[in-house]
Amino acid sequence: MLMPPPDPALIADKARHVAALRAIVPGEGVIDDDAALGAYECDALTAHTQRPLAVVLPSTTAQVSAILAYCNRTGLKIVPRGAGTSLSGGSLPLADGIVLGFGKMNRVLEVDFDNRCAVVQPGVTNLGVTNAVKYRGFYYAPDPSSQIACSIGGNVAENSGGVHCLKYGLTTNNLLGVELVLTDGSVVRLGGKGMDGPGLDLLGVVAGSEGMLGVVTEVTVRILPAPESRRALLIGFASVEAAGACVAETIAAGSAIRSMSRPC
Ligand SMILES: Cc1cc2nc3c(=O)[nH]c(=O)nc-3n(C[C@H](O)[C@H](O)[C@H](O)COP(=O)(O)OP(=O)(O)OC[C@H]3O[C@@H](n4cnc5c(N)ncnc54)[C@H](O)[C@@H]3O)c2cc1C
Structure with a gap:
């Protein structure tokens, strides 16, 4: 993977940047110790690693806004x-930038059963949304296999999905609104609790934009009534063709299926 060459001036100025970021996020919200930075040096693509200048863990949208405004002024990535x-x-x-981590923004802000939606902070896990609404028989449909760990903010940025998405669509089809902080620190809201807002579908552009258009600080998602019953079946087929035909018929009937194969 070819990354842009780091700016040595930004790295040489690390102490000043860390002090400025600590003024925005006090306490343990800024990590600059080299050993602790190791926990953030990669994602699940572990073949590539790089420790950042610092990790910043905001708790509020106001802090995110101030961090982005500071980075915009100073050129910090x-x-x-x-x-x-x-x-x-x-x-x-x-190497010459910060990681903006959303581990502390992990609260479910509102569950609105009347409007069938939930408003959550970006660090809430995918499964955390379902866990917050299942006591009333609801769930959040997009289900990446990593749902126990991955965050809603990451799901929006990657437009993630799983086996339910064959029937209910990807994150973009279940996303009703976001609060987004732009690179200059300004805060905008796109969408809301309603199905279709007026104007351009900017929400559709944000879903899958991998954090390039702004930082998501709040997400409103659609919740659905859970199926009345569900049953797991394991079926063996004599040929790949027969298995493929079963998959096609199951999807055509409006259900979902996941197939596995093993070497002959
Ligand atoms: C075992 C395993 C199984 C997986 N299964 C699936 C699957 O079935 N379907 C699927 O789609 N994916 C799957 N994935 C990939 C991954 O889990 C998803 O892409 C998930 O959405 C990433 O969420 P995250 O919180 O970990 O995001 P991160 O890895 O932290 O970030 C992903 C991207 O989103 C950006 N980002 C994160 N938070 C924000 C935010 N608040 N605002 C703006 N940008 C942000 C980051 O900069 C980065 O570009 C799997 C991964 C693993 C390890």
Whole structure:
């Protein structure tokens, strides 16, 4: 993987940048110790590693806004990070930049059963959304296999999905609104609790944009009633063709299926 060459001036100025970031996020919200930075040196694409200048762990949108404004003024690069389960190196740090981690912004802010939606901070795990609504028989449909760990912010940035998405669509089809902090620190809201907002579908552009358009600080997702019953089946087939035909018929009938094969 070819990364842009780091700016030595930014690295030489590390102490000043860390002090400025600590003024925005006090306490343990800024990590600059080399050993501790090791925990953030890669995502699930572990073949590539790079320790960042520092890791910043904000707790509020106001802090995120101040961090982005500071980085915009000074030229410090930013890599947002949810749970770091990306398989594409999306949250791989830069030597002359910070990792903006969302581990502390992990609260479910509102569950609105009347409007069938939940408003959550970006660090809430995918499964955490379902866990917050299942007591009323609801769930959040997009289900990446990493759902126990991956964050909703990361799901929005990667437009993630899983086996349910054959029927219910990817993250973009279940995303109703976001709060987004732009690179200059300004805060915008796209969408809301309703199905289709007026104007351009900017929400559709944000889903899958891998953090390049802004940093997601709040997410509104659609929740659905859970199926009344479910049953797991393991079926063996004599040929790949027969298995493929079964997959096609199952999907055509409006259900989902995951297939596995083994070497003959
Ligand atoms: C075992 C395993 C199974 C997986 N299965 C699936 C699967 O079935 N389907 C699937 O789609 N993916 C799958 N993935 C990939 C990964 O889990 C998803 O892409 C997930 O959405 C990443 O979420 P994250 O919180 O870990 O994001 P991270 O890895 O932290 O970040 C991913 C990208 O999102 C950006 N980002 C993170 N948070 C924000 C934010 N708040 N604002 C703006 N940008 C942000 C990062 O900069 C980066 O570009 C799997 C990964 C693993 C390790």
